[in-house]
Amino acid sequence: MGHVMDLVVGSCEETGERLSDRLEGTLRGVRRFRVSAHLADCDRCRAVLNSLSRAVELLRELGETSFVPPKSASVAGIVVERIRRESG
Numbered sequence: 001m002g003h004v005m006d007l008v009v010g011s012c013e014e015t016g017e018r019l020s021d022r023l024e025g026t027l028r029g030v031r032r033f034r035v036s037a038h039l040a041d042c043d044r045c046r047a048v049l050n051s052l053s054r055a056v057e058l059l060r061e062l063g064e065t066s067f068v069p070p071k072s073a074s075v076a077g078i079v080v081e082r083i084r085r086e087s088g
């Protein structure tokens with residue numbers, strides 16, 4: 001059972017790498033399914049997605065209309081760091 005679920009549900013690492021794609025809506029097919037299945041089952045990744053989503057919205061409200069999350073696993077850290085600087 002565990003092995004079967006591993007094929008369908010992405011890992012935390014994989015999900016983290018694809019959160020920015022998911023936010024941009026560019027994730028398709030099996031990858032999107034794996035990320036969605038993982039998020040449904042993992043509080044930690046869901047919390048990261050929520051904070052990342054809020055951070056991106058906030059940056060857009062601040063006038064960063066061209067802001068695109070970098071495609072890296074550390075995207076959440078970059079965004080948080082940026083907000084810290086802008087809010088003083």
Ligand SMILES: [Zn+2]
Nearest residue numbers: 011012042045
């Ligand atoms: Zn996870």
